[in-house]
Amino acid sequence: MAGRRQSPGPRQSPGSQTSLRKRNQQRIVEALVKVGASTQADLARRTGLSTATISNIVSHMAENGLVSLTPTTASGRRATSVRLLSSNGTVAAGIGFGRRHLRVVLVYPDYTIVAEESIALPPKYDPRVGFDLARDLLGDLLERTGISWDALSGVGVGIPGSIDRRDVMPVIGTVWAEWAFVDVVVELEDRLGGIPVVLDNDANLGSVAETIWGPHGHVTNLVYLKVGSGIGAGLILNGMPFNGATGVTGEVGHVQVVADGQACRCGNRGCLEAEASITAMLDRLSAVTSITTTEELVAAAKAGDVAVIRVIEDAARMIGRVVGDLASILSPEIIVLGGPLAALGDTILEPISRAFARHVLPLVRDATEIVASTLDDRGEALGAAALVFHREAVRVL
Amino acid sequence: MAGRRQSPGPRQSPGSQTSLRKRNQQRIVEALVKVGASTQADLARRTGLSTATISNIVSHMAENGLVSLTPTTASGRRATSVRLLSSNGTVAAGIGFGRRHLRVVLVYPDYTIVAEESIALPPKYDPRVGFDLARDLLGDLLERTGISWDALSGVGVGIPGSIDRRDVMPVIGTVWAEWAFVDVVVELEDRLGGIPVVLDNDANLGSVAETIWGPHGHVTNLVYLKVGSGIGAGLILNGMPFNGATGVTGEVGHVQVVADGQACRCGNRGCLEAEASITAMLDRLSAVTSITTTEELVAAAKAGDVAVIRVIEDAARMIGRVVGDLASILSPEIIVLGGPLAALGDTILEPISRAFARHVLPLVRDATEIVASTLDDRGEALGAAALVFHREAVRVL
Missing domain, CATH: 3.30.420.40 (ATPase, nucleotide binding domain)
Known part of the structure; x- marks a missing residue:
């Protein structure tokens, strides 16, 4: 235990050989989806990868039942045709x-x-x-x-x-x-x-998608904070999705931030979600702007609209405070902001981080990174697909 | 997954055979500590257990290297002397x-x-x-x-x-x-x-001690809330102590409950610990009572002192609110109140539970039990001893 600092988790870091291999495999699969069955030489041309790399990855995929390899001829020479497999459960x-x-x-x-x-x-x-x-x-x-x-x-x-x-x-x-x-x-x-x-x-x-497709594969404790029409967090704790007794966890949207504030659909008042979700921001802006959609909100913020930026900053301060409380409880390595506002980058990350720093225990503050998701709106569907394999794994155990 | 309700964890419930056996073994060990090596017949007399039970448990302990069994004679008949073992690592x-x-x-x-x-x-x-x-x-x-x-x-x-x-x-x-x-x-x-x-x-x-020596062995998600001169929580999540990235977790004492409130030793202000710990209660009472120690505080509350009960209730409301936020994040099966005030029972549990119910997500409220610890001030030392075996287990793995 003594002297231990940030021991690496089981997953590989983004720059590792494993990660590189995954990216190359992803390119091969994309090529196969686009043009159907191809020879290894075709795949090398389409992906820019060496034939040795193609051969190596394709053999590995064949062993795992992901592609079939069939002898064929191309330009009069012996070749191997690679085809995406669709056997049961693939x-x-x-x-x-x-x-x-x-x-x-x-x-x-x-x-x-x-x-x-x-x-x-x-x-x-x-x-x-x-x-x-x-x-x-x-x-x-x-x-x-x-x-x-x-x-x-x-x-x-x-x-x-x-x-x-x-x-x-x-x-x-x-x-x-x-x-x-x-x-x-x-x-x-x-x-x-x-x-x-x-x-x-x-x-x-x-949160599941971030650990698999985000650049956070080395992290064992990750909070994915989704700010949308509602606010909620997904928790990866000790490397596993955390569901608690009911499955209803990470409900930071229902932490009270304003005493006797806006009524919340959960039955309480002044919840973070009622005060700082995109819905709340749009409500607040409706008196002074014609903005009614998330897309318009994001566009106006990017264009520098001061009223919009102010409303986002005020919400971000409340979010940062609650996320600070969450971090004092969980001490995660990283907090990933997801949802449409992640595209605003520092415009929203900075006020969140300032309020976070003001409320969280100083030692935890220095050990926690806050970043924007790089998965856009893909995380939910990707995580859902990963869940299928996780459930299968659990069944096998 | 569908239709699953509160599946039992790996541990046995308090009334089970395993638990009964453990309690009986505890009595045998206490007798051996008190009088030293004893025959099984002696142990039966001292504990009130049947000789069959004694024989059964003692054999099991001998297999596990906890006692030695030596043939002897007592009152002219063959007997077995039982002695606590102290071989290395026992x-x-x-x-x-x-x-x-x-x-x-x-x-x-x-x-x-x-x-x-x-x-x-x-x-x-x-x-x-x-x-x-x-x-x-x-x-x-x-x-x-x-x-x-x-x-x-x-x-x-x-x-x-x-x-x-x-x-x-x-x-x-x-x-x-x-x-x-x-x-x-x-x-x-x-x-x-x-x-x-x-x-x-x-x-x-x-929190570790509660899962082993408290009546919560079936629980996989437990929060141990210690209210003393400070306030902190120990977390058992997915059946394991949760330490996060830094080891500094469950720091509910440093969640802000009063904007710009009392200065806290952590560097922030209005933290739960600065407003609702026993230290804060004693500070608040110092103007109107002569109470200066935890023991006096507990005694006065038990005697029905209205000023003391009011101060405890006010603190309990703040504690309940923060614990509600914690439960909205973690959805534990049970929250165990530890520390000297646990002895006050409903005097402190009721205002905590009321504030908890007002702030937590309703579904989580209904799925979370709040109880007082039954381990008095023993939990810390007991959990520390258990930690030795946990660490050994981790090393073996």
Whole structure:
């Protein structure tokens, strides 16, 4: 124990050989999705990788059942044709439902992304309409990649609200009204012909995605803070997603920041979510601006609109204070800001960090990094796909 | 996953056969400590247990190297003499330093308590004087139980302040001034002839002790909230002590509850600890009462002193609010109140629970129990002893 400083976790750091190999494999898979079965020489040309690298990675993928290798001839010479495999259980799908969009991804067990796509949704859409669209989009992706439905080992789904793990239902008061009482797992399994569906909330899935696809693979304690129309955190503790007794964890949006403040949908008042979510920011701006959407808010902030920046800063101070309290409790290595405002970078990170530093225990402050997510709005769907393999792993254990 | 409700953890519930066996074994060990080597018939008389039970437990202990069984005669008949063993590595010692006392325990690897004892210390004692006294008290206990120094596999120590696990030093601002810059491990290993010493903070050790010696063995997520001259929480998450990136976790004492409130030793203001610790309560009462010690505070509350009860209730409301925020983040099964005020029962639990219910997310409120510890001031030393075996287990892995 003595003298130990930041022992590296089991995962490799971004610059490592493993990470490089993963990126190269990702490029090979993208090429195969784009043009279908290819020779190794074709893949080398398309990716710019050496034939030795291609051969090495492709052999490894074949051993793991991800591609088939078939002898063929090309330009009269012996060659090997590489084709994406779709044997049973090869691929997981992830579906992420946002407030105005829906994203579907296909992922291999080694977390290589096979394909991904998102579509816009109308405000306050009926989740059941969303499920239909998700099924169709998933079907499109499978067709485009030549992967059969049978190849799906499961489908992970993320929704913007907490899930009570005891009955696997959205928790009233943490989710938009349209999602209350919707049995997401049953509805989706019905539409997917019984393919097993696993469900979690968006912030939890974001935290999982950050440890796999973000540059934080070496971290064992990570907080993913999603600021959107609600505010919530996903927790990776001791290297594992943390779900507590109920599955309802990381609910920083329901920490009170203003005594007797705005009424919150959870039943309390002055919650962080009621005072500092994007919804609250837009409410506050409605008196003095014509801004009504998140996109307009982000654009105005980027353009330097002082009223918008002030409202964002005020919210950021409240967020930073609550995240400081959370860090005094959990002492994570890193806090990753996700959601649409992450794109604003320092405009929001700086006031969060200042308030954080003012409230957290000084020793923890110096040991905690606060950064913006680099996954844009992809974290939820990616994390959902990863969840499929995690659940399988848990079942095997 | 679906339909799962409170699946039992690996540990047994208090009423189980395992728990009964443990209690019986504890009684046998206490009898052996008291009178030394005894026949099984003697033990049956002294404990009231049946000879079959004695024989069964004693055989099991012998298999695990905890006792020796030697053929002998008693009243002219063949009998078996049972003697506590002290072969190398059989026993762990735990030392708990409080503000005004010091406790030492000896524990077997199966968590049977061999012996324990506490002594009073003067206010603001020099830790080095405490170390000398701890060594002497440990020596007394070993002598009394006939266990040799060589039998100690290690010594665990708890101090009332956070430990930075990266350099295993007390964290300035969370610990009393006397303990700042004191290298507890080195100081104690010097005095103990190189027996390995492991160190943790009191609240963390309390949480470990609750899962082993409290009635919460089935719980996988437990918060031990220690309210004393400071306020801190020990976290058991996913069945393991949680230490985060720095070891400084569960620092609910440094969550701000009063904007620009009392200055706190951590450098911030209005921290829970500065507003609601026993120190803060005594400060607040000093204007209107002659109460200056924790013992007087507890006695006055028990006697129904309205000013004292009001001050305790006001503090309890602040504590309940912060614990509500903590529960919205962690959703533990149970929150155990430790420290001297736990003895007040509902006088403090009720205002804590009311404020808790008002601030926590309703679903989490209904899934979280708040109870008083039943370990009095023993949790710290007991948890410290358990830590020795945990560390050994970690080393083996």
